[in-house]
Amino acid sequence: MDVTERQQYRFNILKKIYDELKGNYNETILDYKFVELFPKNEVKNILDILKYWNERGYISINRPKSIAVAGNEIKLTSQGIDHVEKPTADASTEKYQQDSSMTVINYGNMTNSPISNASFGASITITQNEGYEVLLYLQDLLKRNNNPALEIIVENTESKVKNNNATRDYFQNLGKALLNMGISITSNLLTPSVATLLGIV
Helix, strand or coil: CHHHHHHHHHHHHHHHHHHCCCCCCCCEEEEHHHHHHHCCHHHHHHHHHHHHHHCCCCCEEEEECCCCCCCCCEEEEEHHHHHHHCCCHHHHHHHHHHHHHHHCCCCCCCCCCCCCCCCCCCCEECCCCHHHHHHHHHHHHHHHHHCCHHHHHHHHHHHHCCCCCCEHHHHHHHHHHHHCCCCCCCCCCHHHHHHHCCCCC
């Protein structure tokens, strides 16, 4: 990509966030669900672009208030909304919005994710041994499934387990997400206790 193409690509990602959130800075979208919608070979670029817009102040990326929710929440800022709705006079930026052929593909409705609707009453913590048992299972799944969304879930789960703040509700919602990913969840590490924690018995 040349400079103009990279600028255009970055703008299209911001515009896609705007479209998914319907231009509402009160709405959020989970990062792992967002990147899952892109081709696998673009995921690293998408994550880098999200960091770029976050550093520019056009989006914010934060941990959810609910400890039962995996991933990070992406929100548009007022500056980000203005940038999409009122582009500068720069000719290349105007071209980004006018050129429909460069619009990122329509990724469909993302509002019904079982994780995004997780209970805010997740207060029952699990033992660290249980947490590591689930983490080892997830890491084994990641080896068998080259899935960007699963990679983000493993990273977030590893952080929760190491900080000893994973909860049963978190793992129950994680299990629902795994079932909805359409990947193989079979593994020698899927013990009865792991299956029970994830609610996939």
